[in-house]
Amino acid sequence: MVHRSRSSSSSSSSSSSSSSSSDSDTTREHWWLRKKKTKHAGNNAASRLTASTAKLLLLTAAQRVLPSTPMTSNGQPSENSRLLSSRRDQDTENQAPTACESNPKVRGVVWSALTSVFVAAVILLVGFERVFGDAFAPWLGKLPKDPFLAALAILDKAPVIDGHIDLPILVRARYANNASAVDLESEMPGHVDIPRLRKGKVGGFFWSVYVSCPDPGKEGKDFLGGTWRVRDTLEQIDVSKLLISNYPDTFALALNVEDIKKAIVGGKIASLLGVEGGHQLGNSIAVLRQYHALGVRYVTLTHTCHNAFADSCGYLPGIIPLHGGLSELGRSLINEMNRLGVLVDLSHTSDATAKQAILHSKAPVIWSHSSARAVHDVPRNVPDDILQLIGHGEGKDAVVMVNFAPFFVAEPNNATVKAVADHVDHIAQVAGKQHVGLGSDFDGIGDVPVGLEDVSKYPALIAELYSRGWNKYELAGLTGGNLLRVFEGAEKVALDLQAAGTPPVFDLYDKRTDIPRGHSEL
Numbered sequence: 001m002v003h004r005s006r007s008s009s010s011s012s013s014s015s016s017s018s019s020s021s022s023d024s025d026t027t028r029e030h031w032w033l034r035k036k037k038t039k040h041a042g043n044n045a046a047s048r049l050t051a052s053t054a055k056l057l058l059l060t061a062a063q064r065v066l067p068s069t070p071m072t073s074n075g076q077p078s079e080n081s082r083l084l085s086s087r088r089d090q091d092t093e094n095q096a097p098t099a100c101e102s103n104p105k106v107r108g109v110v111w112s113a114l115t116s117v118f119v120a121a122v123i124l125l126v127g128f129e130r131v132f133g134d135a136f137a138p139w140l141g142k143l144p145k146d147p148f149l150a151a152l153a154i155l156d157k158a159p160v161i162d163g164h165i166d167l168p169i170l171v172r173a174r175y176a177n178n179a180s181a182v183d184l185e186s187e188m189p190g191h192v193d194i195p196r197l198r199k200g201k202v203g204g205f206f207w208s209v210y211v212s213c214p215d216p217g218k219e220g221k222d223f224l225g226g227t228w229r230v231r232d233t234l235e236q237i238d239v240s241k242l243l244i245s246n247y248p249d250t251f252a253l254a255l256n257v258e259d260i261k262k263a264i265v266g267g268k269i270a271s272l273l274g275v276e277g278g279h280q281l282g283n284s285i286a287v288l289r290q291y292h293a294l295g296v297r298y299v300t301l302t303h304t305c306h307n308a309f310a311d312s313c314g315y316l317p318g319i320i321p322l323h324g325g326l327s328e329l330g331r332s333l334i335n336e337m338n339r340l341g342v343l344v345d346l347s348h349t350s351d352a353t354a355k356q357a358i359l360h361s362k363a364p365v366i367w368s369h370s371s372a373r374a375v376h377d378v379p380r381n382v383p384d385d386i387l388q389l390i391g392h393g394e395g396k397d398a399v400v401m402v403n404f405a406p407f408f409v410a411e412p413n414n415a416t417v418k419a420v421a422d423h424v425d426h427i428a429q430v431a432g433k434q435h436v437g438l439g440s441d442f443d444g445i446g447d448v449p450v451g452l453e454d455v456s457k458y459p460a461l462i463a464e465l466y467s468r469g470w471n472k473y474e475l476a477g478l479t480g481g482n483l484l485r486v487f488e489g490a491e492k493v494a495l496d497l498q499a500a501g502t503p504p505v506f507d508l509y510d511k512r513t514d515i516p517r518g519h520s521e522l
């Protein structure tokens with residue numbers, strides 16, 4: 001289960017970012033960007049500093065009061081004198097003896113008193129930190145020792161940006177997309193509402209504008225059957241944007257990394273849109289451009305069905321490949337996603353699709369909601385040989401955002417917060433801690449892991465990982481920093497391609513017969 005670690009080599013940013021500056025100087029941005037190699041390095045360093053400073057102060061005080069050569073009761077130099085006296089001796093050797101120095105009894109009393117003071121101070125320091133340390137930790141720039149309190153402190157600085165939340169499809173199913181009938185301030189039937197988002201310290205999430213795959217019996221292998229998937233997707237974009245705008249004090253539509261940061265700094269929840277499946281494009285790259293114009297910032301190449309662009313992994317136990325990965329049109333789709341700055345999402349894809357997409361994409365890719373196959377062997381999870389491709393070479397950055405769906409996490413009845421943490425840990429061990437994130441799938445799953453019942457429970461997962469040795473910078477990467485870095489990478493690729501004058505992609509699906517291909521057909 002444990003594989004070679006590439007955490008220190010697969011990203012130049014992580015290996016070079018250790019810093020000696022104090023914990024209290026960290027800003028939100030620092031927490032997202034900085035990584036530390038050593039576990040709890042900040043805390044340990046602070047503790048060592050406190051202890052050594054205390055020792056130094058006490059020793060200095062003792063040196064000032066004590067005679068230069070303290071004696072034992074039999075008149076010999078004491079053991080401690082050698083620790084305390086060296087420089088002081090040289091400085092004072094020509095001075096006249098004090099009353100204290102000339103009287104061994106007085107010296108003994110003073111020495112005993114100072115030793116007692118020293119011991120009492122040490123006990124007080126240790127005891128104070130044990131009893132009151134957590135309460136005063138924020139003022140000392142330290143994390144509380146209690147893992148849950150530490151998780152809350154980390155999330156205050158680096159809130160969760162979840163890669164996949166299915167609130168819009170719940171609103172479609174339960175409220176017929178009537179946004180005015182939805183009260184997100186009250187307790188919603190699923191896993192998501194505003195009070196629970198706030199309790200869970202959520203700073204942003206992708207609203208999945210998902211509609212289901214067509215019935216394979218009606219659709220046929222060329223995907224040319226009449227479907228209403230584009231219409232339905234537009235309805236999901238519509239209801240998401242209406243809900244976002246209905247709560248302007250809570251949600252802020254985010255179209256780029258800058259928008260996400262601005263929303264979080266302003267105390268709002270950055271709201272992004274993601275399309276969950278190439279079947280929602282109606283075989284058309286022009287539709288992708290229009291989704292982008294409406295605010296969509298990732299497209300999952302497939303859902304549980306193959307489409308004209310790529311092969312899916314299916315569901316359980318999986319499906320027979322059709323294209324052998326990406327089709328030619330799929331490669332063209334990725335080119336256009338790169339040019340626009342739409343993230344290529346590889347959740348739900350077949351292994352061949354994922355491998356080919358990683359190689360083909362100029363921009364970093366994401367898995368918006370996928371876990372580790374080595375931890376639980378289902379086709380929806382990412383295998384190690386694909387995790388090992390992440391992070392090697394220009395544009396090969398990526399983030400795998402771990403899915404909480406119990407049937408992807410563990411055997412029945414075994415999905416717990418610890419089991420989800422096992423997936424996070426495994427992806428971190430194989431791909432590196434800078435390549436893992438969170439993509440819960442809340443509101444898209446019926447069952448939930450024990451301890452991760454809804455969006456209020458993210459702190460429990462962060463606490464679990466903190467207990468396992470993740471430091472606050474690594475956790476800040478997990479909660480959102482890694483996604484922001486990958487998203488920024490995709491934005492840069494898009495800017496570069498546009499600056500180079502890369503034209504839009506006009507490739508048509510070759511099986512379409514509804515569109516004239518030449519003047520003779522008009």
Ligand SMILES: [Zn+2]
Binds near residue numbers: 444
């Ligand atoms: Zn999904």
